[in-house]
């Protein structure tokens with residue numbers, strides 16, 4: 001059975017070299033036109049197997065592959081990866097995760113790992129910029145395993161140090177990786193290929209590794225399905241002279257001029273007709289810029305192509321496209337299913353928004369993994385309606401997380417009025433972390449707010465030789481034995497007798513304090529008592545509590561000392577009211 005080229009995506013942290021690598025691959029792919037087999041693509045670069053044999057020279061040995069080549073998606077980054085979908089998963093059959101050998105794992109590297117795992121996409125790691133290792137001796141386009149042999153012992157050592165550092169960072173993130181030429185079982189370890197996107201070193205090894213993995217593990221997935229074409233829309237463009245065009249990747253079957261196609265939109269699928277299938281002419285054949293394309297009658301997967309269609313209203317990037325018999329074709333239902341968003345919602349939860357179906361699902365996936373309930377979700381900017389609808393439930397749910405989206409002007413006006421917390425970020429897991437931090441902070445805040453609302457258990461003792469004033473008010477030095485005391489609280493003694501009200505709390509220097517906490521020695525002004533009558537040196541006093549306050553305080557986490565002070569207080573109260581607090 002014939003198999004098609006795997007579709008390959010390139011992901012990684014900003015500036016780690018994704019674009020440079022794709023540029024290098026494009027340069028590689030063009031190669032020698034005389035060698036034939038070079039096909040120009042839209043939105044993708046094909047590296048035919050013949051070219052890979054040439055590039056790899058001796059390192060490939062006598063191996064032969066039936067995989068006809070690799071089709072790299074030209075748009076790098078995990079946003080492209082998640083928004084370009086096929087069969088409900090990612091369009092990419094394989095991925096290359098680019099890591100700068102000097103920088104190691106960065107936020108978007110980790111994000112990419114999460115996404116690859118979520119989509120179960122097999123990947124290899126391109127350890128980029130080896131040419132920046134001190135003393136590295138570069139030879140353009142050489143396989144890494146050969147290039148490495150020519151390096152000085154010290155340079156090799158520095159290289160290995162960097163590599164092992166990254167291998168250990170990866171293992172800390174659950175990825176067990178090793179240098180590709182040291183792996184025996186590719187089902188157990190992720191292949192790490194040192195490369196330089198600048199000099200092209202290691203690029204042959206990378207190609208070989210991708211082809212090898214596709215051949216060993218993806219044969220069934222890549223088996224050419226004959227029949228109606230299936231693809232994914234990359235971009236919708238209006239082109240002068242051609243009208244509405246769609247750049248797309250055809251990943252299965254055949255596409256013919258004149259065929260009827262169903263395409264995903266935000267609403268019901270659009271059914272339209274292909275007016276023309278356009279392939280870019282080789283650069284050296286373009287004499288007139290208006291004549292950049294060749295018309296083809298028929299196209300087989302996998303390929304990147306531009307099609308001119310009669311109508312493209314409402315078509316979104318990342319949408320599925322299928323050849324159908326007519327507007328009643330049952331397979332249109334599949335389009336509806338593929339464009340439908342599958343996110344579990346709960347009665348109480350937060351709102352999430354993202355720029356595309358794939359990224360929204362990625363955000364939902366991470367939220368679920370972090371135990372964050374979702375009540376509402378949607379694609380596109382954060383609107384006034386989102387804000388209004390997020391003010392249900394308790395405060396911790398008054399939150400909107402936005403991935404790669406902006407907030408509309410009229411929504412901004414409502415955010416403050418409805419006390420909605422809006423967090424946006426272009427890294428999914430950073431967004432989840434932001435939410436968790438905010439949640440911790442606001443839980444703490446709520447707790448301390450609650451503490452202010454009612455008296456807290458506290459136990460103090462009046463220090464000997466610290467009577468500064470006898471009455472009106474009495475001013476005495478105390479040590480806080482447990483809990484904390486605040487202005488306005490009433491004090492009682494061990495018998496439950498009233499011992500006045502705290503009017504002020506001050507430190508040694510006379511500064512006014514908000515409170516005195518366990519371990520503090522402070523001076524307090526107490527109104528309603530006289531030293532020598534109701535209170536005395538060495539007396540132990542407690543903060544008086546009311547029953548409703550006691551019930552509230554039980555909901556708050558108390559320290560062991562506070563618990564002891566509380567049980568003392570309860571015992572005192574029950575001397576006069578046996579059922580106090582029950």
Ligand SMILES: Nc1nc2c(ncn2[C@@H]2O[C@H](COP(=O)(O)OP(=O)(O)OP(=O)(O)O)[C@@H](O)[C@H]2O)c(=O)[nH]1
Nearest residue numbers: 013014015016017018019020128129132196197198
């Ligand atoms: N020395 C050296 N520089 C490199 C290499 N690969 C990339 N660079 C440089 O690193 C910088 C970032 O490379 P890009 O390809 O733009 O990185 P990117 O990952 O595509 O970045 P974004 O598109 O911004 O996410 C550029 O200045 C490149 O020239 C390499 O192998 N060696």
